[in-house]
Amino acid sequence: MSDVSKGEIIISRTYPTIGLDLETVVQPGLFNYPLANGEKAALLANRCRSCGRTFFPKRSLCPECFVDGEMEEVKLDTRGIIYSTTVVTVPSPAGIKPPYAYGYVDLPANNVRVFALFAGADPRTFVPGQEVDLVVEPIMVNKQGQKVIGYKFRKVL
Amino acid sequence: MRDVFVTGVGMTVFGKHSDRSLRNLGYEACLNALKDAGVKPREVEAGYCGNALAAALQGETGVGQNAFWEVGISGIPVVNMENACASGSTALREGWLAITGGHYDMVIVAGIEKTVMPKGTPLNVGTAELETKLGDIFPGFFACIAQKHMEKYGTTREQMAKVSVKNHYNGSLNPYAQFQKLLTVEEVLNSPMIADPINLYSCCPNSDGAAAVILCSEKYARKTNGRSIRIVASVLTSGIYDSHRDFSGFEIEQRAAKKAYEMASLGPKDVNVVEVHDAFTICEILHYEGLGLCPLGEGGRLIDEGETELTGRVPVNPSGGLLAKGHPVGASGVAQIVELVWQLRGEAGKRQVKNPRVAVAQIMGGSKDTDTKGCTVHILVKD
Ligand SMILES: [Zn+2]
Numbered sequence: 001m002s003d004v005s006k007g008e009i010i011i012s013r014t015y016p017t018i019g020l021d022l023e024t025v026v027q028p029g030l031f032n033y034p035l036a037n038g039e040k041a042a043l044l045a046n047r048c049r050s051c052g053r054t055f056f057p058k059r060s061l062c063p064e065c066f067v068d069g070e071m072e073e074v075k076l077d078t079r080g081i082i083y084s085t086t087v088v089t090v091p092s093p094a095g096i097k098p099p100y101a102y103g104y105v106d107l108p109a110n111n112v113r114v115f116a117l118f119a120g121a122d123p124r125t126f127v128p129g130q131e132v133d134l135v136v137e138p139i140m141v142n143k144q145g146q147k148v149i150g151y152k153f154r155k156v157l
Numbered sequence: 158m159r160d161v162f163v164t165g166v167g168m169t170v171f172g173k174h175s176d177r178s179l180r181n182l183g184y185e186a187c188l189n190a191l192k193d194a195g196v197k198p199r200e201v202e203a204g205y206c207g208n209a210l211a212a213a214l215q216g217e218t219g220v221g222q223n224a225f226w227e228v229g230i231s232g233i234p235v236v237n238m239e240n241a242c243a244s245g246s247t248a249l250r251e252g253w254l255a256i257t258g259g260h261y262d263m264v265i266v267a268g269i270e271k272t273v274m275p276k277g278t279p280l281n282v283g284t285a286e287l288e289t290k291l292g293d294i295f296p297g298f299f300a301c302i303a304q305k306h307m308e309k310y311g312t313t314r315e316q317m318a319k320v321s322v323k324n325h326y327n328g329s330l331n332p333y334a335q336f337q338k339l340l341t342v343e344e345v346l347n348s349p350m351i352a353d354p355i356n357l358y359s360c361c362p363n364s365d366g367a368a369a370v371i372l373c374s375e376k377y378a379r380k381t382n383g384r385s386i387r388i389v390a391s392v393l394t395s396g397i398y399d400s401h402r403d404f405s406g407f408e409i410e411q412r413a414a415k416k417a418y419e420m421a422s423l424g425p426k427d428v429n430v431v432e433v434h435d436a437f438t439i440c441e442i443l444h445y446e447g448l449g450l451c452p453l454g455e456g457g458r459l460i461d462e463g464e465t466e467l468t469g470r471v472p473v474n475p476s477g478g479l480l481a482k483g484h485p486v487g488a489s490g491v492a493q494i495v496e497l498v499w500q501l502r503g504e505a506g507k508r509q510v511k512n513p514r515v516a517v518a519q520i521m522g523g524s525k526d527t528d529t530k531g532c533t534v535h536i537l538v539k540d
Pocket of ligand 1: 048050051052062063064065066
């Protein structure tokens with residue numbers, strides 16, 4: 001069950017015997033998950049109705065327009081272009097196994113730049129200027145043994 | 158606005174102090190600063206303490222009260238400041254504000270921190286930030302920045318490595334530095350990769366340590382030790398968090414530097430010695446440009462030509478910087494001032510820069526939406 005309009009996603013796949021969810025999202029409200037039948041995964045942003053500026057992650061107020069209640073939720077375009085990248089070769093404090101790649105992706109359709117992990121067998125193949133698209137998938141297993149669902153960008157083949 | 162002077166300075170050796178408490182490190186730094194100033198604890202009217210991580214790492218709050226009490230300073234207003242790596246320099250600015258605004262004539266400013274953790278534990282970018290939850294680490298963020306600087310200006314891995322080589326040389330001349338070891342460009346380039354192109358010797362270490370300064374008004378500066386150094390600019394900025402910003406420079410720093418030079422009625426050409434926030438080698442190159450020591454994009458050339466070496470046109474990080482002196486997060490901003498006061502007084506020993514008159518300190522901290530949360534620039538002048 002999810003109530004995306006309130007910017008929150010509630011995962012209710014409870015494992016009945018121990019009462020622990022099998023999976024969790026990295027942060028509520030970032031993307032639509034779980035997906036309804038035929039629904040495509042997308043990052044969820046806030047757009048200012050007055051000036052059109054888009055914010056990801058969402059913010060409550062457009063600093064330019066300063067009008068309360070003017071934000072509307074929008075799904076971001078799933079296609080992006082890599083702005084910068086790195087490959088991390090040490091274990092992440094968050095629990096992601098090295099090597100892993102991340103960086104910043106520009107989404108021209110929404111005029112927004114997002115921080116993102118990169119998906120794919122070889123993390124060393126991402127370079128600025130490359131076309132990528134969104135995937136929502138597990139990014140690690142947390143200390144409670146739950147799969148943590150996050151978002152990544154992968155190369156457009 | 159009244160003039161403000163640094164009249165006393167002190168610090169501990171930076172490094173691993175696993176057997177010492179925060180207050181014990183703070184005690185040593187504060188005692189040294191009081192003795193250097195020739196000031197008694199009861200003469201101090203207010204205290205400001207920078208610390209970034211004690212609540213998270215040691216479960217301790219109110220670090221300032223604890224350390225000041227150890228040197229006999231109590232009863233007065235004490236404020237604890239957290240502004241990430243700029244915690245200490247933010248505390249300095251609060252002390253400066255209080256004196257320049259006429260509220261006090263004598264205050265103490267300390268930066269105290271312990272961040273040494275089991276080997277190979279990188280510091281978080283802030284566990285509550287989305288980027289951290291998605292695996293971002295500080296070296297990785299600066300790797301993305303390095304990539305853009307290399308792409309736009311042709312900056313090379315060798316140029317970045319030279320920053321580490323220079324600062325380790327300077328650190329080897331500084332008895333307060335964590336590392337006393339010389340490095341070669343090859344050793345830096347061949348050190349283990351952390352987040353390409355940032356490798357181990359491109360990163361500052363985790364460190365324990367404390368630094369303290371005594372600030373006073375002009376009236377008291379004449380009465381104390383006669384070795385006071387004037388603060389002619391103190392600026393703190395925060396980020397604008399424009400995710401479209403050009404990663405090859407720090408707008409937050411360029412803005413802070415411009416304000417500081419205006420406040421001091423000085424320009425980059427007047428500067429004789431500098432301490433910058435070289436948490437990673439690429440940072441020092443960006444700060445050369447952000448502080449106007451060279452035009453944008455020419456930071457690599459500056460290190461190539463030796464202009465920022467101890468004997469160069471404008472020596473940068475004579476102390477060894479964060480890379481070699483160490484980086485006890487909340488203490489670093491105060492330790493920069495300690496070093497620059499020693500340099501301006503001519504008390505810096507083997508690493509003494511020749512006859513400096515104008516000194517600049519820059520440090521920034523925190524990470525949010527591709528930007529930095531805070532940046533301070535201070536300018537000191539020897540009258
Ligand atoms: Zn707007």
